[in-house]
Every structure is written in C-alpha cells, then in structure tokens.
Amino acid sequence: MAGGLVKYRHLGRHSAHRQALLRNLVTSLFKHESISTTWHKAKEAQRLAEKLITLGKRNTEASRRRALEIFYEPHTLVPKLFGPLRERYADRPGGYTRVLRTEPRAEDQAASAILELVDGPNDMRFAITARTIARDRGMGRDISDFTAANIKKLTRFRPRGEDALEEMVAKFEDRDVAGDTGVEEVRKRKVYPRLEQSR
Numbered sequence: 001m002a003g004g005l006v007k008y009r010h011l012g013r014h015s016a017h018r019q020a021l022l023r024n025l026v027t028s029l030f031k032h033e034s035i036s037t038t039w040h041k042a043k044e045a046q047r048l049a050e051k052l053i054t055l056g057k058r059n060t061e062a063s064r065r066r067a068l069e070i071f072y073e074p075h076t077l078v079p080k081l082f083g084p085l086r087e088r089y090a091d092r093p094g095g096y097t098r099v100l101r102t103e104p105r106a107e108d109q110a111a112s113a114i115l116e117l118v119d120g121p122n123d124m125r126f127a128i129t130a131r132t133i134a135r136d137r138g139m140g141r142d143i144s145d146f147t148a149a150n151i152k153k154l155t156r157f158r159p160r161g162e163d164a165l166e167e168m169v170a171k172f173e174d175r176d177v178a179g180d181t182g183v184e185e186v187r188k189r190k191v192y193p194r195l196e197q198s199r
Contacts, residue, residue, distance in 0.1 A: 009044050022048050025115075027072040029097075030080060034116035034124070042099045042113040049115075053089055053096040056081040088119055092157040100124060119158045126154050130165055134172035 011018055025045035028035050030052070037045070052070060055063035059082055067081055068074045089096050100114045116124060129150045136143055143151070155161025 008047075009040050011040060011044065023070055023072055026052065026070065027077065029115055029117065030071070030077045030085075031073065033120045034114060034122050036102070036112065036114050038105075039099070039101060039111040039113040042115040045115055046097045046099055049097050049117075050094070052081060053085060056086045057089060059086060085117070089157075092119075098125065123154075125150065126158075126165070127168065129154055130168035131172050133165075133169045137169070138173065 011021065013021060021041070022045055025035065025037060025041060026048050029045065029049055035042075035045075048070070052067060055067050064078060064082065067078050071077045096118060098116050098118050100116070102112045102114055104110060105112050114124060116122070119126075129147060132147050133143065133151075136147070151165065155165055158164060
C-alpha cells in the first residue's frame, strides 16, 4: 500500500544500518550528554534515548539486559544510566532529552540540530536563559513572559534549580563587567568585516 502510515523515519537506510546508526547516536549522547547531527536523525535518536532512560528508572534485571543490548560501550554507559542519570531524572515524569534546531550544514544545507540530555552540566537552554537574564538585568529591563516561562521549565525538576540559575547568571554578569561583549563582538569580527569589504 503506497503512502501508508509511517511509524518511524527510514533515514535512507535499510533496517540493520538504521539500527546501528541510532545505537551509535544514543551511545554518543549518553557518553557526551550532547551531540550535533541532522534534525531527522536527532528526532529518531531522541525516541530511543527516552526509552533507555525509562529503562534506567525501572532498574530491573530485564531493563539492564535491554540496555546492554543497545549501547556500544555497555560497561561504561550502563552504570551511568542506572546511577547518576537515574537519580537525575527520578522525579521527572518524561522529557529527558531536548532537540534544538541549529543552522543548516554548510556542505549540503541539511537541517541540523543539537540533541542533549536536559538538566545536565552542559544544558544549552539553561545557559541561554541565564545569559538572557544577565543581559536584561544589565540593561535594567524586566524579564519577559517568554523568559519567565523558560525559567519555570528549567528549574522545575532540576535539583537546586533556582540557585544553579542564579550562579550561572552571576557568571555571565561577571563576564560582562570584565569586558566580554559576547555575541556582538563575534559578529563584528566574522560577519561585518566581509560586508564592509564588499561595499
């Protein structure tokens, strides 16, 4: 039947190749807690990563055997899944991963994304929100409704969420005081000189 219901993305690969790709992506995700890949691969790997964390929260012998089958580095990642990650997500009912869209790849313009574990040490949305709060405080502006909603989401299940956010905001405020102008300086160095040369 042509055009039937598709339950998953085929990613242009046959079954064994697709499963190997997803296992490799999930292994890298749990090893580094953040990976950059195409958007479609990230969405499929996200499904498998969410299932693995649910297995980790169950903490049964059957779930350990299933996790051993999926990871390519099981002896280092299974203890991490059933140890620190299980404790990190003990109170969270779901949504253990996040997919953030990024600019398309330069070579083929494929839609790219960052797949990351939430509430981790390198949580990108947490850092972006802290940077926004520091910028708004420096300009004397009130926090917008969108930023307030992000703060609520980010601190809801994170242990010591408000304290950790304030610590990161303080780091960004210290950088601004020290003279680090951040994104604006990068734009001046990388983008605007090209524009000025072309004029």
